[in-house]
Amino acid sequence: MTTRREVLGWLAGLGAAVALPGRAEAATNVTAVRGVTLIDSSGVRPNTTIVVADNRIVATNPKTLPPEATTLNLHGKFVIPGLWDMHVHGAHLERITLPLCLVNGVTGFREMWGFPQIYDLRDRIERGETAGPKLVVGSAIIDGPHSTLPGATIAATPEEGRQAVRDATQADFIKVYSYLDRQTLEAIADECEKRNITFAGHCSNHVSMQDASDLGQRTFEHMYGLPLATSVKETQLRQAIAQLPLDPANPFAWFKQVLDIERQATLSHSRSKAERLANRLRRNNSALCPTMVTMRVFSSPADRFANDPRIKYMPTFYRDFWRDSLKNWAPTTEQEIRQQADFLQRRMEQTGEMHDHGVEILLGTDAGSPYTFPGFSVHDELELLTEAGLSPKAALNAGTQNTTIKPGAEANLVVLDANPLRDIRNTKRIHTVVARGKVLGPQQRRQMLADVEKAAQEPFPPQARMCC
Numbered sequence: 014m015t016t017r018r019e020v021l022g023w024l025a026g027l028g029a030a031v032a033l034p035g036r037a038e039a040a041t042n043v044t045a046v047r048g049v050t051l052i053d054s055s056g057v058r059p060n061t062t063i064v065v066a067d068n069r070i071v072a073t074n075p076k077t078l079p080p081e082a083t084t085l086n087l088h089g090k091f092v093i094p095g096l097w098d099m100h101v102h103g104a105h106l107e108r109i110t111l112p113l114c115l116v117n118g119v120t121g122f123r124e125m126w127g128f129p130q131i132y133d134l135r136d137r138i139e140r141g142e143t144a145g146p147k148l149v150v151g152s153a154i155i156d157g158p159h160s161t162l163p164g165a166t167i168a169a170t171p172e173e174g175r176q177a178v179r180d181a182t183q184a185d186f187i188k189v190y191s192y193l194d195r196q197t198l199e200a201i202a203d204e205c206e207k208r209n210i211t212f213a214g215h216c217s218n219h220v221s222m223q224d225a226s227d228l229g230q231r232t233f234e235h236m237y238g239l240p241l242a243t244s245v246k247e248t249q250l251r252q253a254i255a256q257l258p259l260d261p262a263n264p265f266a267w268f269k270q271v272l273d274i275e276r277q278a279t280l281s282h283s284r285s286k287a288e289r290l291a292n293r294l295r296r297n298n299s300a301l302c303p304t305m306v307t308m309r310v311f312s313s314p315a316d317r318f319a320n321d322p323r324i325k326y327m328p329t330f331y332r333d334f335w336r337d338s339l340k341n342w343a344p345t346t347e348q349e350i351r352q353q354a355d356f357l358q359r360r361m362e363q364t365g366e367m368h369d370h371g372v373e374i375l376l377g378t379d380a381g382s383p384y385t386f387p388g389f390s391v392h393d394e395l396e397l398l399t400e401a402g403l404s405p406k407a408a409l410n411a412g413t414q415n416t417t418i419k420p421g422a423e424a425n426l427v428v429l430d431a432n433p434l435r436d437i438r439n440t441k442r443i444h445t446v447v448a449r450g451k452v453l454g455p456q457q458r459r460q461m462l463a464d465v466e467k468a469a470q471e472p473f474p475p476q477a478r479m480c481c
């Protein structure tokens with residue numbers, strides 16, 4: 014075992030300085046990953062050695078290795094930074110969500126519906142008491158009246174919007190939803206600015222993406238609002254939305270009608286309007302988190318993904334829960350199925366177009382939504398991002414938050430058996446994951462999956478059945 018003093022001495026010998034807090038005599042785990050091709054947002058570096066001490070990368074390609082380093086000879090393998098899933102539900106299903114993410118190389122995620130149990134989990138992970146990805150946790154979901162979401166915090170007035178922001182004392186960001194009216198969203202934006210916290214979530218059906226971006230909305234989820242914002246008929250279609258009758262007993266019907274207006278909007282797409290929108294999103298530092306993998310499920314016949322073998326890793330109640338969730342959404346007739354496939358295709362192309370204009374695209378899955386799995390679905394989303402027109406390199410940048418692997422950075426690495434730049438599906442061919450310096454090799458990853466499969470069979474308390 015190496016001590017911190019020895020590691021720091023070795024680093025000084027290299028002429029490198031990396032802070033490694035803690036007592037000098039404390040035992041330090043040192044691992045050298047050798048002979049890999051490193052791929053990150055700075056480029057491709059063949060035959061690289063990465064040295065990790067505790068939870069930090071401390072050197073790349075040093076002349077010597079520190080005393081008693083554990084050496085992993087991984088010649089011929091490829092290393093990318095740990096992946097980030099920017100749209101996840103269900104962190105509180107700890108023994109399911111956390112290991113499935115880690116096994117799949119997801120070393121950080123954004124939880125889109127926060128509550129006390131999840132804030133506590135985030136803090137436990139941060140203190141090193143629980144193994145898991147780094148969590149960034151949203152507030153309770155704030156929505157307007159007639160929300161389709163049971164359990165959302167309803168803000169019907171600007172003052173209620175402000176109060177909801179003030180109440181979110183433990184959240185890392187404020188999550189907004191589809192039914193907020195303009196004045197309430199403005200109040201939320203203003204209160205967020207005062208409190209130095211960002212807001213993110215759905216583009217409200219009552220506010221255009223341009224305006225929500227100007228108000229400071231940091232991310233837009235699920236491609237909602239994008240077809241309208243890029244349609245030459247936006248004004249007319251927005252008037253149609255304003256005139257839609259809303260039956261409070263059936264908010265779903267209204268939401269579905271809005272979505273169909275969005276589908277119609279894709280038929281009057283304007284390239285110049287898209288470019289103007291992109292300029293605005295870029296200027297405001299707003300990003301798109303399209304969650305194509307889950308939108309594909311909602312756009313497909315209900316049974317298309319029902320036999321996914323990965324369902325064995327989810328708690329058994331998910332089988333019914335997912336099937337029931339799709340009942341309100343899935344297309345059934347031949348015509349609906351064709352329309353929905355076309356609608357998805359057009360929205361994906363629009364996302365690719367936004368990327369071409371320099372808008373930041375985030376990798377997010379909406380894990381917890383029907384047939385969208387923690388960890389696994391990240392790799393499906395990477396593939397869909399390339400189908401939308403991103404290069405494998407751009408998709409990887411979206412999935413890794415443009416991280417670079419360099420001394421001083423937290424040690425989150427994914428070792429792959431094949432080159433993801435050649436074929437993005439190679440991100441599924443994971444050999445080893447390093448999460449905050451902890452090495453999860455092939456044997457350990459297999460064991461973790463077996464443990465999840467077992468845990469999934471155990472009963473979960475009813476309050477765990479919460480999603481999306």
Ligand SMILES: [Zn+2]
Pocket residue numbers: 100102125379481
């Ligand atoms: Zn969601």
